[in-house]
Amino acid sequence: MNDMPEGASARYDFAAAEPRWQSAWEDARCFAVPDVPPAGARKYYVLEMFPYPSGKIHMGHVRNYTLGDVVARYKRARGHLVMHPMGWDAFGLPAENAARERGVHPGEWTYANIAAMRAELKRMGLSLEWDREFATCDPEYYGQQQRLFLEFMRAGLVERKESWVNWDPVDGTVLANEQVIDGRGWRSGAPVEKKKLSQWFFSITKFAPDLLAALDGLDRWPERVKLMQANWIGRSEGARVRFAMAEAVDGVAEVEVFTTRPDTLFGMSFLAVAAEHPLAAAAAARDPKAAAFIAECRALGTSEAAIEQAEKQGFDTGFRVCHPFTGQEYPVWIANFVLMEYGTGAIFGCPCGDQRDLDFARKYGLPVPQVVMPRGADPATFAVGTEAFTDDGVIINSAFLDGLGVAEGKRAAIAELERLGAGQGVTNWRLRDWGVSRQRYWGCPIPVIHCDGCGAVPVPDDQLPVVLPQDVDFSRPGNPLDHHPTWKHVPCPRCAKPARRETDTCDTFVDSSWYFARFCSPRAQQPILREAASWLPVDQYIGGIEHAILHLLYARFFTRALHGMGALPTPEPFAGLFTQGMVTHASFRAADGRWLYPGEVSLDAEGNATETATGAAVAIGRGEKMSKSKNNTVDPGAIIARYGADTARWFILSDNPPERDMEWSESGVQGAFRFTQRVWRLVANLAEVDAPDEAAGRKLRQATHRAIAAVTDAWEGFAFNVAVARLHELANAIADAARAPLAARQEALEALLRLAAPAMPHLAEEAMARLRPGAALVATMPWPEADPALLKAETVTLAVQVLGKLRATIEVPADADEATIFALAEAEENVKRALDGKPVRKRIHVPGRVVNLVA
């Protein structure tokens, strides 16, 4: 390229161009939309899960916000009125940890982090409307949340109940599950205890049937997320069965269990209760060994995963219950795998039909009666060994149920229970009410005042917001709000006698359960302006799969509740959901377990790694989630400074499908960088002379319009890595078409820029300004349209298979008839050889694809 004009080969200067175009978009207010979408506007609300302000953006954020920005820019070009806001999920534990560790106030720490992260996000060139920004720790936000809390109270959706928390007896603090490590407090190292506290709950279980049923209507949600939610809500049909105590204990004459398998009642071997069950308490009062066993169970903490993974253990209380059908007596055990929160906190153990019960029975030498066998098995000899039989089968050894299948058995058993008055068929839900109380400072204060005379009194409207006090002491363990000298002492709003403020704050999931609605009217003097809420539902929500259950379910509950109160126009918050994968990076670990930085490691030609300083072998972790503790983070700020925002965005889109985990690689970024430079060169080096090779022109125009169609489909369908591949192909086609007429080359280049603009918006603007000086901002241009005439092919290539194996390809006119096609196929030398003279018995033709000859 010696003959290029001076300066034409100059590199694309992203460092100068990117801030310039960011200002241009801002000056033109390209991304601002009215609070109330005008009548007739095609509104489209794009939202990425807002970040926790940790202080630095990480690659997961870059990925999340790049994906959202592609959607926002694409939809804008397709003529939608796009709302695309950003804010901060700003309450939570890390700010308190910083306060305790470094003496900085959580608010100060959080707002400094927000300022730093906002600046980093702005460098990415996201098409965000920053005017709508807020942080959940702003009193303007959490004050409105307090109004919602009181509205929920009035609607009967708030309850006060007791529940268990992890308690660190040394620190005198409630611990989050993640702060419990191997049953001990993360700071004190003391064994955790379960402690019962009176706390506030949202009655999400009232909505369980609705939340389940409405999943069917969420047609733009991933199936797996809907499945996980359905399983979480956990509707199950079964029975409650009352077992009379052989002898009443502390006045308790019966135990109620929930079971989904009433058909196996005759297979009972024991009854087991949770460690928190009243009968367990009664046993503990009589027997110190029972008390010790319960204490052991409590040491497991509240995490369900930890409880269920623990070795199955039990303790025989000595109490006995009578079987409702036979009157036979069975022992009552306390078992560490029975959950107080599910069903009634008690189960009947049927070892032959349930794996956990079987493991338990084998461990403690309890009988294993056989009551269900596979169809066709011999009842005289059938017996489960170490594996329970849980499939459908035939009921045996079960009196009136003998010979029935599982489903009929359930119905018959329930009918009998109801006739005897010993139980009834019920629908049970796994979903529990949502405990929102947190004994922490950095959260939204729950707007309630406790009065000895009047009970829990809502804070009156004119006293809202209840603002967090600034002067708090983090040198002591526990909740600073609770030991603040004055804050909690207030008169009762009802009787004016001395009373106490609620010192619990809200779970941060509450903050994120309505922020998407607040974005519609972020400065309103009420939580949500009804007219502005017509932006809802969010048309496309994007975030991590780790939120598939809790956050999304809570947000659905909030929206449903607010819809019921008339505050929102829709019962569902997110019409479309996309869940992205994590960003991972190779990690290096020495034999002694130290995580090494990439700079400390040498790689040889075979890909083996050694520690440079010592020569010792190093284990290479296949991509692991980026984490400071593993020394495998990549700082987006450094990448953007070195390669530019467009390169970072392009690489993160091109590497793999967005729903999968992606591995960050330096060479991949360099490849993306080279492509941005290549696009710039194609435009900058455009030879403005006409070279009228019409055939080359037609070929290029076909490539252009096929790219328009393919890239449009790919952006539309979240196949972002495919969009990138098709754009590479278009760039290749342009590079190969030097002899095509100028108009065709210009058309192709312009299409390339506009199709790539959602991903590399700055370069698209800079190159467009060069290609067509004086053109409008690409950010405001409509989406290119493919010309259908140029999408049609004159001929098609068909694969010819013999018995399903490829033997030849034939080129036929697009409108060739089948007889011609089969004749051509069978005339191929290779096909004849494969047929080996055998007659063709069957001919299959899939138009445009394949011919298969069956001999």
Add this chain to the structure above:
RNA sequence: GCGGCCAUGGCGGAAUGGUAGACGCGCUAGCUUGAGGUGCUAGUGGGGGCAACCCCGUGGAAGUUCGAAUCUUCUUGGCCGCACCA
């Protein structure tokens, strides 16, 4: 433990049940360049063959089908969630 998902060349991946490996990274060879973290050209799943071609191949095993990366069953490995991390 329970629930959910994923698996294709050296690497990331593409492929309405219809030519497996598009596109990119990396690598190899050549050219270009004063230089290269530059550009261009060609090649690049494994095996056999001078070639035409042939055989094998989508974590593993079996099945459905004219035809399976794609559907079904089982299995192995990895990842996500499990209610106080966000």
